[in-house]
Amino acid sequence: MKTVTLTPTKQPELILEADCITPDTFAGKTAEQIAKLPVYQGKQDCTLGEFFSVAGGAGATAADTQIMIAGSCPKVKYIGSKMSAGEVVVNGDTDMYAGAWMKGGKLHVKGSVHSFCGLGMEGGEFLIDGNAGNYLGASYRGDWRGMQGGLIRVKGNVGSDICSFMNGGTLIVEGNADVHIATHAEGGKIIIKGNVRRRIGGQMVKGEVILFGTVDVMMPGFKYVRDMEMEVDGTKGKFAEYIGDLGERHPKRKGETVYGKFYQKIKA
Amino acid sequence: MTEYVIRNGHLFDPLQEIKGDRKDIGIKDGKIVDASDVSSSAKAIDAKGMTVMAGALEVHAHVAGPKVNVGRWYRPEDKLFNSRKNSDATRIEGGFSIPTVFKTGYEYARMGYTFAMEAAMPPLYARHVHEEIHDTPIIDEGALPVLGNNWFLMEYLKNKEIENAAAYTAWLLRQTKGYGIKVVNPGGTEAWAWGLNCLTINDPVPYFDITPSEIITGLMETNEFLGLPHSMHIHGNSLGNPGNYNVTMDTLKLAKGVKPRNNFGRKQVMHATHLQFHSYGGDGWGTFESKAKEIMDFVNKQKNITIDTGNVTLDETTTMTADGPFEHHLTELNHLKWANVDVELETAAGVVPYIYSPNIVVNAIQWAIGLELALFCKDPMRCFITTDHPNAGPFTRYPRVIKWLMSRKAREAQIKAFKNSDKVVGATNIANLDREIGLYELAAMTRAGPAEALGLSKSYGGLAPGMNADIAIYNLDPKKLPTDPEGIEKAFSAVAYLFKDGKMVVKDGQVIDHGHKKTFWVDVKVKENKQVMHDIREKFLKYYSLNEGNYPVPDSYAPHPHVIALDATTGAGSS
Numbered sequence: 085m086k087t088v089t090l091t092p093t094k095q096p097e098l099i100l101e102a103d104c105i106t107p108d109t110f111a112g113k114t115a116e117q118i119a120k121l122p123v124y125q126g127k128q129d130c131t132l133g134e135f136f137s138v139a140g141g142a143g144a145t146a147a148d149t150q151i152m153i154a155g156s157c158p159k160v161k162y163i164g165s166k167m168s169a170g171e172v173v174v175n176g177d178t179d180m181y182a183g184a185w186m187k188g189g190k191l192h193v194k195g196s197v198h199s200f201c202g203l204g205m206e207g208g209e210f211l212i213d214g215n216a217g218n219y220l221g222a223s224y225r226g227d228w229r230g231m232q233g234g235l236i237r238v239k240g241n242v243g244s245d246i247c248s249f250m251n252g253g254t255l256i257v258e259g260n261a262d263v264h265i266a267t268h269a270e271g272g273k274i275i276i277k278g279n280v281r282r283r284i285g286g287q288m289v290k291g292e293v294i295l296f297g298t299v300d301v302m303m304p305g306f307k308y309v310r311d312m313e314m315e316v317d318g319t320k321g322k323f324a325e326y327i328g329d330l331g332e333r334h335p336k337r338k339g340e341t342v343y344g345k346f347y348q349k350i351k352a
Numbered sequence: 353m354t355e356y357v358i359r360n361g362h363l364f365d366p367l368q369e370i371k372g373d374r375k376d377i378g379i380k381d382g383k384i385v386d387a388s389d390v391s392s393s394a395k396a397i398d399a400k401g402m403t404v405m406a407g408a409l410e411v412h413a414h415v416a417g418p419k420v421n422v423g424r425w426y427r428p429e430d431k432l433f434n435s436r437k438n439s440d441a442t443r444i445e446g447g448f449s450i451p452t453v454f455k456t457g458y459e460y461a462r463m464g465y466t467f468a469m470e471a472a473m474p475p476l477y478a479r480h481v482h483e484e485i486h487d488t489p490i491i492d493e494g495a496l497p498v499l500g501n502n503w504f505l506m507e508y509l510k511n512k513e514i515e516n517a518a519a520y521t522a523w524l525l526r527q528t529k530g531y532g533i534k535v536v537n538p539g540g541t542e543a544w545a546w547g548l549n550c551l552t553i554n555d556p557v558p559y560f561d562i563t564p565s566e567i568i569t570g571l572m573e574t575n576e577f578l579g580l581p582h583s584m585h586i587h588g589n590s591l592g593n594p595g596n597y598n599v600t601m602d603t604l605k606l607a608k609g610v611k612p613r614n615n616f617g618r619k620q621v622m623h624a625t626h627l628q629f630h631s632y633g634g635d636g637w638g639t640f641e642s643k644a645k646e647i648m649d650f651v652n653k654q655k656n657i658t659i660d661t662g663n664v665t666l667d668e669t670t671t672m673t674a675d676g677p678f679e680h681h682l683t684e685l686n687h688l689k690w691a692n693v694d695v696e697l698e699t700a701a702g703v704v705p706y707i708y709s710p711n712i713v714v715n716a717i718q719w720a721i722g723l724e725l726a727l728f729c730k731d732p733m734r735c736f737i738t739t740d741h742p743n744a745g746p747f748t749r750y751p752r753v754i755k756w757l758m759s760r761k762a763r764e765a766q767i768k769a770f771k772n773s774d775k776v777v778g779a780t781n782i783a784n785l786d787r788e789i790g791l792y793e794l795a796a797m798t799r800a801g802p803a804e805a806l807g808l809s810k811s812y813g814g815l816a817p818g819m820n821a822d823i824a825i826y827n828l829d830p831k832k833l834p835t836d837p838e839g840i841e842k843a844f845s846a847v848a849y850l851f852k853d854g855k856m857v858v859k860d861g862q863v864i865d866h867g868h869k870k871t872f873w874v875d876v877k878v879k880e881n882k883q884v885m886h887d888i889r890e891k892f893l894k895y896y897s898l899n900e901g902n903y904p905v906p907d908s909y910a911p912h913p914h915v916i917a918l919d920a921t922t923g924a925g926s927s
Contacts, residue, residue: 225428226426227429227432
């Protein structure tokens, strides 16, 4: 695997839209060619080289390409969006839409990410060492296709509206989450190791939310079913199982109605 | 104004029966002239090896107004990764199935279209429709007010008061700057206000004591009483339901014996729109099948009917119609987001996104039905190509539909690509149809035919001297059609040249000028009718949420009108 190193040389005055920072776009290009890739600052056309120094070179394919961003990019959007293979490592923060519509490969942000990251993600692995903003793993505004597959793991806390319209894949949050979790979900799995506030699984059709900590207010549309032993992300324990959202339509499978599931860890 | 002379092109003009002959034509003062009548300073366009046709006319599309805008605001995802930067001549474009007004105008022009009919204008929101029409560049446009569920008309027609219905219609066309009579799910949309529908033409409309059949017949009579340029334009009952072709046949039969009366050269009394959605057999989705042949056998014989196809293009799109109950039915089927808009005494619309997938048998059968309608048609002057934009697909896919119609090879490739092609072939006739539509027939289906049906064929849809200089030149040699059908799609996607009112507006597929678009509407003079004026005043006082004085569309909303004035005071159909 060959490595391209991008070092931030200038922070953009506005927000930089850099959907070219993916192994797929970089593949087969030299450092000079990569520096000439188009990025947008507001309505201005710019090049990547105006904001980053580019060293190394890309592999022949996306899978053979690693992108190292040696610095923080809190004002750069779309890093690793739509990537299908290869690896991107960011030594710092990113702005919105990092890992959005990602199909494969690995994206590792060592700092925090802003909102709308991992949007509609289809596959691959997205690691965030810091915190994430709102709408992580959700669908784009108006769309009904949220996270479809892959794995997102956040070491810190996340904002609100995570995994709205989730259809598949897994999100693991090691910290706390704000309101609105898995709204309209029709599949997928969310594991939250910290605490949450309220409105989990509103209008949820299918899918799972597993909570280790506390919830301020439960949704009235969820009903307690039973206690059960489970192993979740390497932790064994006893969980209370709820089904819902009972106010929403639910499909039938082999004669059985399929519900959204909410599990809360029972304190030993 | 710059004069032009177009040399060496192959002309296709069904109005003059020119079938690909090499002939020069001139353009002077916005009109087509004989090539010898231009001055020596005229700019020459070499159209050698190219196809020359009149600008195409869109007979049915949803391109302006409140329900299109509901689609735009509730589907931001339709614009995602789908915008185009402005060039020196154009504004930013965005959207796929519900493009911005600018993109709408540009895309029609790039395909060689110079006119589009907005197919459903809610009279109460006519101002919004005209604002968007005004902002849509290049193409001329008109709009059909929806009248099939209108309280006034249902009351007049129940009592067979055609003269009152005509007086009200004339008043409404003037208030809304409308072009003609549109009917959507007659009676059914009104029934929807009570959570009901009219699924046959004999279901009574709740509280109005009238049936869809009486509404349709009454509006055809009203249309011919006034002698409007276009016929009654109908989206029938029971759209989209398996087995609905029986309802469609009943609807089409209502045209029997009705005679066109007008001074525009229009020969039909009924335009049945997006027939693809109305030509279904079977008694459920499992037995869903094509009845296009049965429908077209009737249409071919019944010469006072025109139709358009409503071709499914196999895209993700946004359905929108003034058939409120249908859209609710659709959201129950696909569980995607639903918007509903009720329009007081007039109509109700719904909007739901829809994905026509080649992997779903029903969608593939719908694709086949749309093409079969055109391929079974014996008179291309009465069968027009549409996608009921955006309902069966975006209008920007016309080049693809044309490719499927012109090339059996392209159809076979698509049939092969379906997930369950054997089931699709079993439920349709598409695999047995050898017919390939030629350029002359295509010119009838997209130019001469729609122009005649809209009552515009004196000045539009042809290439005769004296006609409006709306001319499309395609990079397509009729003597050497591309062996790869993709070449056909490519040629129709981007005109080599488009002239609008004699001005070059597109060159090599690039928009270079915004032209001078006009809004077409129909102003009919009728005898003074105190009864109708009284009814209008009373209904505004009792039921409408606004005053009568705020209802009309001011002239400032259509600052570049093309008014078709006619006089219906001296008897039916005169002008």
